[in-house]
Amino acid sequence: MTTRMRSEIAEQPTALRDTLDSLLPKAGEIGALGEQTRQLLFIARGTSDNAAVYGRYLIEAHAGRLAALAAPSIATTYKRKLDLDGVLAVAISQSGRTEEIVETLAWAKDCGAKTVAVTNGGEQSPLAQAADVALCTVAGEEKAVPATKTYTTQLAALAVLAIGLGADVDVDDLRRVPEAVEKLIAEPGDLEAVVEGLLDKQGVVVSGRGMAFSTALETALKLKEACYLHAMGLSYADLLHGPIAVVDADTPALLVASENSPTLQGTVALAERVVAAGAAAYTIGGGDALSRAGTASLNGPDLPEWVAPMGLIVPGQLLTEALARRLGIDPDAPRGLNKVTQTD
Template sequence: MTSQMRAEIGEQPDALARTIGALLPRLPELAALAAETRQVLFIARGSSDNAAVYGRYLVESHTGRLATLAAPSIATAYRRRLDLAGVLAVAISQSGKTEEIVESLAWAAACGARTVAVTNGAGSPLAESAEVALITLAGDEIAVPATKTYTTQLAALSVLGLGLGAAVPADDLRRVPDEVARVIARTEASPALPEIVEALAAVPGAVVSGRGIAFGTALELALKIKEACYLHAMGLSYADLLHGPIAVVDEQTPALLVAADSGPTLAGTIALAERVEGAGARAYGVGGGPLLAAACSAALPGPALPEWTSPLGLIVPGQIMVENLARRLGLDPDVPRGLNKVTQTN
């Protein structure tokens, strides 16, 4: 029986096409805000925070602007006023109803920031409070683990990057929906999928690692493993992993290594796979092309996309793997225990 999560994974090509088509015409609005700001502050929690990590790397690597992740507690718990003149505050929330995120964006505006919302909730409090609302067109998402709302957030952040001056072709973004459809088909046909699922079903947890543009994907994949499969999963930059936590990688704790098929962090990811395998543990690749696959015990295919747009497709084989793993463990991936679609924090 097909889970709702799997059905929504399959809806991503259409959701991405709708979202990209609707948001690319908004570039002039974003460029106007860019002209009046110099740095970017991302405000988010959960999967949206992992999307924000992608946004941060995209902005800093392709627009030359400083980008940081906000600590919403400064606004909502400590209630400290900061000087945010010249800051573009970008709040990201699937529903647009998370009170902490709505309050934090209002706080940023009161501190002098210009504001953008990224949400699937048209007419939501977050959308209504922002100067520019980038509404994703994912449609209703029923399964609790975010899939299409996450990838459409990444699409919105890609458009934001273009609006802030990223010197990359918009056509790279237009290619994404068709490539995601191909990734879905290739992943489900890959013999590596059942091999990796069986391997993970036999261990208590895994380390998930990537770097740079792919780091947010590693964090999101680790979150999905924890949410839907109840396994321990540590999401780390491979630079941080090498500083000590690599000691946890062993026969009972494999490494899932995430990378685009090209870019400056691919060589380091391959070297990490070789080190893990050389130590007698297992490395499983997600993306990274044939070079990463050759260094791993098994690897899922990634998208044939430029590095800057690769996260929009790179998470998809991970989503499929998680959905299969949850069912293999006898779990319902649609309704993880203890979780709701909208999470409120104080």
């Protein structure tokens, strides 16, 4: 039987095309807000927070603006008012109904920020209604609890945000993403070997750096949610500062990189170090250089680094769904989780 999660993974090319068609015309509205602001503040939780990590790297590397991740508790628990004049606050929520995120965006506006919402909840969602500009993704209803198509379309919306803010990128690269995702779904690489390698493991370290860091965090989250693995998502720079000690024969590494990234060489070196220590290093992306250094490899997209995360996550999604089924877990409805999470 095909799981809902697997069906929704397959819907991503269409969701991405529809989202880009809908949102690219809004780049001008984003540009107008950009003229009134200097830096960005991302407001999100969970999977949306991982999307925000991509947004932060993208904006800083290609739009030349300082970006940061908000601590919503400053608004909702500590109730501190900050000077956010010159700030563009970008709130990300799949449903657009998470009260903490809506409240924090309203707080940011009250503190002087201009505001943008990224949501699949539609124009009438509370988050979209609270924002100066709403970037509503067109993923359609997502029934499986682990987010797949809502995540990749969030990344697409953030790419449009970067374009509106004057990023030094080629829009045609973004238009190629749906086709690249289609190819990865059809040809994910040595999926069965990676599933077999993780089948009897209790934990895994998932690592990437730069643009791929968001993919490492999101892949780790998916493996936690749907496979109940103790999956640790880390930048490889942080991993080398001590946590690498946990990587051994019982705790493999899953390493992620774009083929044309300045972080690729460091990721290859990390894979070689892991294998030399007697542990397994499974890889996602990074081309031949990374796949040769690892134990078994999943394919990456043929895309420039700035849009590669929209493809890099797909093998991680497929791995999560396949591993969950092999473990006898229903990936559509992991224990203890709901589609909309409310926090105080």
